[in-house]
Amino acid sequence: GAGVSQSPSNKVTEKGKDVELRCDPISGHTALYWYRQSLGQGLEFLIYFQGNSAPDKSGLPSDRFSAERTGGSVSTLTIQRTQQEDSAVYLCASTARTGGNEQFFGPGTRLTVL
């Protein structure tokens, strides 16, 4: 079946503009994660949606970042008033259930803030 998909694959924006990044998890996967990966760096946790529970937002770096997950499926990560330091690859991942199952990653969205 289809894997995790993300759109757009690349996004170039000007400083101060808002951007929305989309993630379509694998159908039926209840847990969804957003990460940020700067060039040559590791995976920085941003937010975690777990079924119908309140999301774990502990990784969001500032109040300019927000995310929602509608209908337990598609998720959108919004960055308001983008800054140059927001430039990175934003990766989404999903797992089949809350427990320690395999995490499937999407291809990522490369965000460049000029």
Add this chain to the structure above:
Amino acid sequence: GENVEQHPSTLSVQEGDSAVIKCTYSDSASNYFPWYKQELGKRPQLIIDIRSNVGEKKDQRIAVTLNKTAKHFSLHITETQPEDSAVYFCAARSYGQNFVFGPGTRLSVLP
């Protein structure tokens, strides 16, 4: 919260030699430990994982060992090949929590 450290940050080995990457974690409640391989410009892909109820798991040239008492786990790659060159990430999580990743190890397999 959980903290995962990973060593070394870079590792170069000759083709055919073995490579070992070590991770330590802080939260004794962590019970799932995956390893991911990320090739340049690609997404991370799971290569092997281990749960806290076993001490070792092997899949062809790749093995992972877990020492719960010492809170560390290691990735072992034998008979390394050039296509093993990539960045490897370890991670830890406890049930229902988010994954915490190590900073990564850049492995270079020299021909």
